[in-house]
Amino acid sequence: MKREIKFCLVFRDMWQSAGKYVPRVDQLLQVAPAIIEMGCFARVETNGGGFEQVNLLFGENPNKAVREWTKPFHDAGIQTQMLDRALNGLRMSPVPADVRQLFYKVKKAQGTDITRTFCGLNDVRNIKPSIKYAKSAGMISQCALSITHSPIHTVEYYTKMALELIEDGADEICIKDMAGIGRPYSLGQIVANIKKAHPEIPIQYHSHAGPGFSVASILEVCNAGCDYIDVGMEPLSWGTGHADLLTVQAMLKDAGFEVPEINMEAYMKVRSMVQDFMDDFLGLYISPKNRLMNSLLIAPGLPGGMMGSLMADLENNLKTINKSREKKREVPMTQDELLIKLFDEVAYVWPRVGYPPLVTPFSQYVKNLAMMNVMQMLKGKERWSMIADDIWDMLLGKAGRLPGPIAPELIEKAEAEGREFFEGNPQKNYPDALDKYRKMMNEKHWEVGEDDEELFEYAMHPAQYESYRSGKAKVDFLADVAQRKAAAETPAQPVQSAQPVQVVAPVAALPTTPQTLTVDVNGQPYRVTVSFGDVANNASAPVAASPAPVAESAAPAPAAAGDGQELLSPLEGKFFLVKNASDTPVKVGDTVKTGQTVCYIEAMKTYNAVSAENDGVVTAICFNPGDSVSEDDVLMTIK
Numbered sequence: 116m117k118r119e120i121k122f123c124l125v126f127r128d129m130w131q132s133a134g135k136y137v138p139r140v141d142q143l144l145q146v147a148p149a150i151i152e153m154g155c156f157a158r159v160e161t162n163g164g165g166f167e168q169v170n171l172l173f174g175e176n177p178n179k180a181v182r183e184w185t186k187p188f189h190d191a192g193i194q195t196q197m198l199d200r201a202l203n204g205l206r207m208s209p210v211p212a213d214v215r216q217l218f219y220k221v222k223k224a225q226g227t228d229i230t231r232t233f234c235g236l237n238d239v240r241n242i243k244p245s246i247k248y249a250k251s252a253g254m255i256s257q258c259a260l261s262i263t264h265s266p267i268h269t270v271e272y273y274t275k276m277a278l279e280l281i282e283d284g285a286d287e288i289c290i291k292d293m294a295g296i297g298r299p300y301s302l303g304q305i306v307a308n309i310k311k312a313h314p315e316i317p318i319q320y321h322s323h324a325g326p327g328f329s330v331a332s333i334l335e336v337c338n339a340g341c342d343y344i345d346v347g348m349e350p351l352s353w354g355t356g357h358a359d360l361l362t363v364q365a366m367l368k369d370a371g372f373e374v375p376e377i378n379m380e381a382y383m384k385v386r387s388m389v390q391d392f393m394d395d396f397l398g399l400y401i402s403p404k405n406r407l408m409n410s411l412l413i414a415p416g417l418p419g420g421m422m423g424s425l426m427a428d429l430e431n432n433l434k435t436i437n438k439s440r441e442k443k444r445e446v447p448m449t450q451d452e453l454l455i456k457l458f459d460e461v462a463y464v465w466p467r468v469g470y471p472p473l474v475t476p477f478s479q480y481v482k483n484l485a486m487m488n489v490m491q492m493l494k495g496k497e498r499w500s501m502i503a504d505d506i507w508d509m510l511l512g513k514a515g516r517l518p519g520p521i522a523p524e525l526i527e528k529a530e531a532e533g534r535e536f537f538e539g540n541p542q543k544n545y546p547d548a549l550d551k552y553r554k555m556m557n558e559k560h561w562e563v564g565e566d567d568e569e570l571f572e573y574a575m576h577p578a579q580y581e582s583y584r585s586g587k588a589k590v591d592f593l594a595d596v597a598q599r600k601a602a603a604e605t606p607a608q609p610v611q612s613a614q615p616v617q618v619v620a621p622v623a624a625l626p627t628t629p630q631t632l633t634v635d636v637n638g639q640p641y642r643v644t645v646s647f648g649d650v651a652n653n654a655s656a657p658v659a660a661s662p663a664p665v666a667e668s669a670a671p672a673p674a675a676a677g678d679g680q681e682l683l684s685p686l687e688g689k690f691f692l693v694k695n696a697s698d699t700p701v702k703v704g705d706t707v708k709t710g711q712t713v714c715y716i717e718a719m720k721t722y723n724a725v726s727a728e729n730d731g732v733v734t735a736i737c738f739n740p741g742d743s744v745s746e747d748d749v750l751m752t753i754k
Contacts, residue, residue: 174589
């Protein structure tokens with residue numbers, strides 16, 4: 116009999132790899148007993164990364180969700196683990212050191228045992244503080260190697276990184292093959308090298324199934340000494356998800372490893388409940404294509420955890436592109452055509468931005484930059500003409516050291532715009548902030564919460580937390596679900612094509628007038644208006660909803676444009692005046708200068724700065740923070 120191999124169910128990642136959301140906390144508590152009853156898991160990935168932001172988007176308190184969700188597993192003796200992004204904590208942008216330190220204290224108190232810390236650039240300087248913070252809080256510090264395939268990312272590169280992390284105090288090592296493009300033989304060599312130097316260090320392997328290597332990789336790493344394997348299960352395994360538990364167990368058992376048995380009755384319960392959650396509302400956010408294996412993913416190397424949101428983003432990007440093509444009387448582009456253009460552009464962009472491993476947030480940055488290039492070039496504009504602030508921070512070294520050099524044209528662009536490259540410790544760019552957020556909470560009469568967990572949440576996700584506290588997040592979410600359900604239940608209109616199409620039978624259409632819903636937020640009824648088709652100032656947006664007390668007759672409309680030059684939205688997304696809650700927003704009456712950042716469009720998980728195009732006074736701000744906008748909407752007027 117060979118060694119024992121233990122399994123971890125990556126329940127959070129299963130959902131994130133499939134679509135936009137994870138189950139609500141009531142659904143998580145419903146499925147937890149059946150997962151425990153399966154009897155085959157030593158660990159369950161319960162939270163981390165996008166999990167808490169999803170709770171906030173639901174209008175749920177993520178701190179309450181984590182405490183309730185981890186408790187049943189603790190009571191059953193199953194370890195809980197979470198994913199954290201080192202310098203970026205639980206979000207897409209860097210986090211001050213004092214917020215990072217509080218993060219581990221809070222998560223340990225809430226019931227999380229293991230932090231899987233990774234840096235999207237594999238910059239060990241960003242991971243080292245997390246080792247110290249995690250161990251100080253009493254957590255197991257598992258440090259991850261973000262696997263990718265390039266001329267730089269060799270077996271020697273990853274072996275050296277792992278040994279350095281262990282020397283710095285890492286308790287465990289994770290081989291984080293987030294895109295599933297690690298080659299099986301090379302992965303086995305990395306594991307063997309680590310085990311040869313440190314046989315006492317547990318190693319856990321994580322891989323997505325999409326490109327097709329994962330099952331072979333699992334067998335290779337187990338033969339080389341791996342201890343834990345991350346698995347998914349139907350109906351969310353394979354495709355952009357993870358190899359299925361049943362397949363992995365059968366393969367390893369045949370290879371002579373000692374593996375846990377599975378209570379199949381409980382397995383079927385979990386499988387059925389996951390499908391019920393999808394049928395309830397989660398399936399509205401899952402592209403059917405995410406269930407497919409696709410060897411085209413080998414070339415761009417995009418991670419499975421991002422593919423769920425990517426397919427949702429493509430819908431909006433496609434609308435924007437086809438809106439522009441319609442103006443030019445050009446044939447509409449299909450989603451497959453756009454996907455291939457995007458994959459080709461990712462392959463072009465990636466080497467030129469220094470080969471960052473394609474994992475959060477840098478996979479999103481590379482993908483977003485590629486998508487912006489595609490969209491701008493389709494409009495006849497130049498490549499690199501729109502680069503978000505967070506992407507610039509990556510290019511300039513403010514988020515860490517890139518593995519390779521960036522292209523000369525990007526260096527020239529940075530210098531032309533007066534941007535400076537940074538060589539120091541990235542954490543120094545982000546000063547401590549807890550005192551500032553504590554003061555802001557006191558002014559709002561908000562409690563900092565048990566173990567300072569509400570303070571942590573506000574400092575980690577300021578914009579989303581304010582939207583959650585106001586009730587707007589829940590109202591917007593319920594309105595979006597209602598619109599998607601209505602669209603799903605109504606047969607679609609035939610697609611306009613270049614050739615005439617004869618419609619044999621009439622096709623039912625969506626409502627042509629706004630539909631009003633009443634939703635409950637913490638006992639307070641709100642009236643929500645859901646619009647279908649074209650609406651003023653937002654022709655392609657599916658939802659125009661704002662919370663308004665039931666006593667009022669309608670939700671407030673966006674402000675009308677004032678006198679002056681119109682500042683148009685460069686893309687579709689959500690409108691914000693500031694990126695951080697502590698920043699001072701521009702207001703009507705303020706004087707602004709050409710090139711000054713006056714607002715942001717949040718799209719594809721990044722904030723894209725919008726600058727004034729003329730000197731003058733702001734005469735109107737046409738949207739409220741958090742409102743959805745379309746490309747070419749008038750954001751504000753400046754005279």
